[in-house]
Amino acid sequence: MLPLTRRSLLGAAAGGAALSVMPGLPAVAAETGVSAYQFPLGQVKLTAGRLMDNQSRTLTYLRLVDVDRLLYVFRANHGLSTGGAAANGGWDAPTFPFRSHVQGHFLTAWAQAWAVLGDTVCRDKANYMVAELAKCQASNGYLSGFPEADITAVHNRTLTNGNVPYYCIHKTLAGLLDVWRLIGGTQARDVLLKFAAWVDTRTAALTTAQMQAMLQTEFGGMNAVLTDLYQQTNDSRWLTVARRFDHAVVFDPLAAGTDSLNGLHANTQVPKWIGAAREYKATGTTRYRDIARNAWNITVGAHTYAIGGNSQAEHFRPAGAIAGYLTNDTCEHCNSVNMLRLTNELYVTEPDRAAYFDFYEQALLNHVLGAQNPASANGHVTYFTPLRPGGRRGVGPAWGGGTWSTDYGTFWCCQGTGVEVNTRLAESIxxxxxxxxxxxxxxxxxxxxxxxxxxxxxxxxxxxxxxxxxxxxxxxxxxxxxxxxxxxxxxxxxxxxxxxxxxxxxxxxxxxxxxxxxxxxxxxxxLPMRIVLRPANDNPDLQAITYGPVVLAGNYGDTALTTPPTLTVSSVTRTTATANGSPVNLVPFYNAHAMNYNVYWMTAPTYKLVNNATGLVLGVKDMSVADGGLAVMWGDTGTLDHRWVRIADGTAVRFRNVNSGKVLGVQDMSTADNAVVLQWADNGTADHRWTLVDQGNGIYKIRNVNSGKLLAVLNGGTAWGVQVVQDADNGSADNLWRLTAI
CATH class of the missing domain: 2.60.40 (Immunoglobulin-like)
Incomplete structure (x- = not known):
């Protein structure tokens, strides 16, 4: 069962000035360590192509969405009339803990649509929302769709309803700041400064220890937006507040270059790293720069899939762990969008490091671009991008938004970042x-x-x-x-x-x-392109096909897959390949829609596990594909259930049956002698992991990580169908195995 997370509750003017903000606004504080600059939004415009298509669909949605529906939870929380508007569903429903997070994303997207495209409908929607938010805020400076008691509870570490209040506040502050910077006018500025002052007052009352404890609850990029507010106003008050949100337990290892990401909720971390990059530019403190750079290097080098996304079930996994985590809930969209922003922040401090934009291109083309549904006129997006064999966009766990978003019934975090990123696709060309x-x-x-x-x-x-x-x-x-x-x-x-x-x-x-x-x-x-196979960090035999920067996916139509197909490497062209002995069409992954696809392929031989005492091979009783199918010894008849894929898993391996897709494990995770060995779903338990103890001459003992027992044959039996068990390391010949490549 997945840990409870906020998602699981739902099932400078350009031309030489050293500034990186829009012209026409108050003077901003100078930035340190920056030697390259983005052009202001609006000076770069997309023309006809795949990126512009995404932008156009998002613009349609931004012009459509009803601002009064988005205001519903704010007005209700602040005691104002909802004006007859319908309430939203999903993460913005009136009873959802962190309702009111998505509105800030819309403010940003509307402001960007105005800055990039001059769209007056979006400008007017943003200004209207700001005016109505000002009415909600009038009493005490607080501004949210949930009661202020949630703030008190998160400060006291007594919050139990799953809310992440500062995460939501960050989105509102960032949206207001973007409206002020990109559209202008004083009302967004006034609401923003009043709300930031409220944050200052509330957090100033906490001790350092209380603040650090509170930061264990996701808080978005509070350090980033408050640093941006300092840059925009040159008022050091906001930098002081920003630095209260420096999360020591995360920042300290990164400052030292240590990868401590395993198990952390991924998108909780990336906005903090963006904040560290912004704090470096504001203060010149190189520790902040090191935190951001090390975080980028570690994530891109050790936690990133071929498509440029990271995380599985919202969490970072062990360094290099890719092969063992090809599931429906890989590559949360928010993470990649935020990694693009972090890449931008770092690139301008190291503009000779082309690797930044090699990654940016990888993540933009293969993940972010394809996360929008081209069949949706309103630019609906997916939360996760499945990378399991036979994965399909828009299909995934309901609790995490694996399906496509909707106009009013979802409002996940990834829907909010989706409207943002698809209105600034031209920013980094x-x-x-x-x-x-x-x-x-x-x-x-x-x-x-x-x-x-x-x-x-x-x-x-x-x-x-x-x-x-x-x-x-x-x-x-x-x-x-x-x-x-x-x-x-x-x-x-x-x-x-x-x-x-x-x-x-x-x-x-x-x-x-x-x-x-x-x-x-x-x-x-x-830029000539060629076919290159990119191995998973933890299994050189499991590889993705790339053509230039583009990941190619196998188009399997509606055919189900349970295991990675075995690729005939010599057969691969830009458009076709042979896998499992049959032809398959290849398509750019960003266009792999309305189909079951495959991204990672087996490129090395599968194995027979041959018992050294009997010469029989390890298979599955009756060629079962079900959980609990018994491991038995059988004559080498060539059936698929006698073939196993060896998957590297740290210092251990897992054996996945080619016929069933299940992995070899021990019944009920038993540690006893003669416990039954069977196949089971690959759910990550320790009894599915085995270490190979080399005995020389191609002979191995196969030791279970959970029990320490060896893979063996019951009572040393030699008959076809004899049961496979685990046994003590007693020196018997039936505890020895040969792995024969097929």
Whole structure:
């Protein structure tokens, strides 16, 4: 059973100034350690392509959604009339503990839709919501859809209803800040400052020990938004409040470069790391920088699936643990969206490190882009992205929102981050530093570098093609540089300027082109793609197929799968492969919709477990596919139940039956001699784990991790159908096995 979590309750103007906020607002505090800058939203616009499709569907939903329905829980909590509006369902239902978390996401998305697209409907919705929130807040500065008593309870560590109140508050503060920064006006600022002052008053009353204890309850990115408020106002009060939310038990190991993520609720952590990056820029304290960088390095290096997502059942698993956690509830959408933001925060401090945008591209294309349902006009999203064999988007555990979101009946965290991310998809294509322009992503788009009077039009169908063309127009002045990311996955990249080749740097770096540019200069970037198999961290025999940056998935239609198909590696092309002896079509994973798919494939031989005393092979009685199917010895007749996939699991292995997909375990997790060995669902219990004790000459003892007993044959029997048991290490020959690759 999964642990109880908040989800399980539901079943700078561009042009040289060192600022990274929108122009036209009050002066902000300078940032430390930043040497590259994003263009303000609105200076980069998407053109026709896959990213723009996502943006358009989200805009349709943002224009549709009823603001009065979103205001329902605020008005009800603050004693105001709900005006006849219907209540929402799901996570914004009037009885749901952390109702009112999603409204801040909508404020941000509306503000971004105004900044990027000039959409007046979204602007007006944001302004209306802010005006109504101001009425709710009027009495004491508090602003939420749940009673203030929940705040007192979380401070006292007596909260038992599953609420995560500061998580919700973070979303509201962030939405108000974005409305102020991107739309302007004073009302969002006033509501924001009044609410932040309330947070200051409430948290100032806590001792350091009380505050750290309270931080064990998810609090979103409170340190991030309050630091942003400091940056926006240059009022050190808000930085003081932000630093109260520095979570020592998480930050201390990361500062030391220690991976202590196993078992932590994943999306509780990533917003804190974003906050650490923001605090570094605000204070220059290198410890904050180290926390954020180490968190990124650890997560990307040891906890990330091929599609760029992380976590299983919302939690980090042991470092490198991938093969053992291919389930329906992998890769929570929120995590990847927040990892994109963390990547941005870190990249601007290390703009020569191309690895940041290798990952950004991986997660954006393979996870975030495909998390939206292309069949939904309103851009519905999924909570998890299943990676089990035969997984299917929009299908998963009801408690966690594995199905597609709806207009008013879900409102999960991932639905909120979905409307946010799909209104800022253009934000990280281009960066600048002084007069140098960096191209980090290959996407159809137009950059209007307003401060320099330059327009860059990028035309491409990437990643369907390997070529992108950038055309410059406008007024050029003097010599300046354009940097182009050469991804680590390419080989033989070429760049031409007006048809003339330029020297291209190695993969995983940037190529810098410095010249006196002229209007209509054209840069053509070609990034050859090839098939590469990417192994799981913990099992080199289990691999994902990639073509360039794109993960390819097997299209299995409505066919069910229980185990990873065995891939004939030599058969793989961009569009087809052979697996389990049959052809299968391959599609980009971001387009793997309305189908059962497979992402990770077995690429090494399966094994027969041959008893050294009898020569019989280990199989499953009657070729059962059910839990409890008995392990027996049988003649080598070649049936699939005699074949086992060896899955690395730390220092141990698990044996998965090719026929049933079940793993070898011990009945009732017994530790007794002669306890029955059987197959069971792979639910992670210790009796499913075995260590191989090498005896030389290809002979092994197979020791159960839970009991310490050896895999053996009952009474040393030699007949077909004799039962397999566990036994003490007594030196008998039936305790010895050969693993024979098939």
């Amino acid at each position: 281009y960066f600048y530093s002084g007069t140098t322009l960096t191209v980090n992503l290959f996407a159809p788009s137009v950059l209007t570098w307003a401060a320099r009077g330059i327009t860059v039009t990028q035309t491409t169908t990437f990643p369907e093609s390997d070529t992108s063309t950038l055309k410059l127009t406008g007024t050029m002045s003097g010599s300046w540089s354009i940097r182009v990311r050469i991804p680590s996955w390419t080989s033989g990249a070429t760049i031409t300027v007006n048809g003339t080749a330029v020297t291209t740097s190695a993969p995983g770096t940037y190529t810098t082109i410095t010249r006196t540019w002229a209007a209509n200069d054209t840069i053509v970037v070609r």
